[in-house]
Amino acid sequence: MIRVLPLLLSLVLLAACASDDREQLVVYSPHGKELLEAYEAAFEAEHPDVDVVWLDMGAQDAYDRIRTERVNPQASLWWGAPQTLFMQAAAEGLLAPYTPTWVEAVPPEARDPEARWFGTYFTPEVVAYNTEALDSTAVPTDWDAMLDSAWADRIVIRSPLASGTMRTIYGAMILRQPTVEEGYRWLARLDQNTKAYTADPTQLYLKLARGEGDLTLWNMPDIALQRDENGYPFGYLVPAGGTPILVDAIAVVADAPNPERAQQFYEFVTTTDALIEQARAYHRIPARSDVPPDSLPGWMTALDLQPMPLDWARLATEGPDWMQYWDENIRGRGAEYLAEHGGE
Known part of the structure; x- marks a missing residue:
């Protein structure tokens, strides 16, 4: 069943940005306004010709929205959800292959073998x-x-x-x-x-x-x-x-309206420096193996999870x-x- 109010809200938000001369990049994410606002501002500071429009929603809602919009995708990037949802989306052809620059730093169990999604956090x-x-x-x-x-x-x-x-x-x-x-x-x-x-x-x-x-x-x-x-x-x-311990992942949406900017944002929020900041400020545990342990919070390196x-x-x-x-x-x-x- 389509959730009418969230859908109407997203249409209002997108319409509000229609008069902006900047290039629009729509991101669906469950990561919360604190993290999303920070990376919207940081990316736009480096790319002043881009308007990042994020919609904060539950991971299942993001998957449902992308699935519903498959004939006319609105989002270019999906940032955040358990790997199980990304596995479903990949099997349904909802995700575009993209191999990030840090591909070798992610273990096989934290990425799609066809490069349709990659893990960012544990x-x-x-x-x-x-x-x-x-x-x-x-x-x-x-x-x-x-x-x-x-x-x-x-x-x-x-x-x-x-x-x-x-x-x-x-x-x-x-x-x-x-x-x-x-x-x-x-x-x-x-x-x-x-x-x-x-x-x-x-x-x-x-x-x-x-x-x-x-x-x-x-x-x-x-x-x-x-x-x-x-x-x-x-x-x-x-x-x-x-x-x-789920793998929180990221992916470019298939037939995205702005795939090039989606790839830029994908790389921007997954650099080593970005992951260190996300660990320190937002308690996110990096999935990448090349993040220096001494750059992470002490509580994180001391974790002994089973x-x-x-x-x-x-x-x-x-x-x-x-x-x-x-x-x-x-x-x-x-x-x-x-x-x-x-x-x-």
């Missing part, structure tokens, strides 16, 4: 919490502890269907069970403890900061950024036993069906689902 998923409501010693230390009845009505979740992050987490929770059905029951138990699903990350941060929920599942960089930039009382814990083993190809192909099933059968009715399917 993004671990975490349990995040309100530090005014919970001491760190009280936070669940593993994924299954989130299902304890002690957390009933204390969890807030970003609505998964529009979120690449949440689709990754929910898909990972299914894959770590012996069967998909057992994965659905796990998600149903989580639903039982969920107080609210928010429409976007901003609402998630506000609910968590106001104490409308004590816990959430989200990505580490965004939680740390909101803590440091906005002063929100946020902490996070990496669950024991491993966590999904990746959760995941079949990313299966998550890319089967994940959309899993999430559709969850939305139609489990969301908001976890207890009923468990009663119907032999759960607890």
Whole structure:
């Protein structure tokens, strides 16, 4: 289903720029206004004849928009989403091959073999919490502890269907069970403890900061950024036993209206200096192996993360069906689902 209001908003934004004599470059990204505003200004300072127009949206929304617009693409660059969404988009012919200058610095598992997308960051998923409501010693230390009845009505979740992050987490929770059905029951138990699903990350941060929920599942960089930039009382814990570490990627859109400028911007935001700045200011963990460790924040080089083993190809192909099933059968009715399917 087309989301009418976001579509109208994007058309208004694009129309507002139509009278500008500069060359327009449209970027779809979930990276947030702080990072996007900074790189819009920096790129335009070096290229004053270019008007960077970014639309900040969920990763799934970006994929859906590019898919909907495939006969008349509006964006030239897609900057940010889990590799599973880029894998889907590449399989559907939505991405144009482009080999960046730093191709050799990215491991094979963090790039498309046909150069249709490349990883920019490694993004671990975490349990995040309100530090005014919970001491760190009280936070669940593993994924299954989130299902304890002690957390009933204390969890807030970003609505998964529009979120690449949440689709990754929910898909990972299914894959770590012996069967998909057992994965659905796990998600149903989580639903039982969920107080609210928010429409976007901003609402998630506000609910968590106001104490409308004590816990959430989200990505580490965004939680740390909101803590440091906005002063929100946020902490996070990496669950024991491993966590999904997704590859956050970038790609030029197939049949892009401005592919040359898209490639310029692609290179601009992925230089070594840019990645160091993104690590320091925005908590982004570079996927490139040639970024000097001593140039990165101390907390980042000290990270000792245990990746959760995941079949990313299966998550890319089967994940959309899993999430559709969850939305139609489990969301908001976890207890009923468990009663119907032999759960607890």
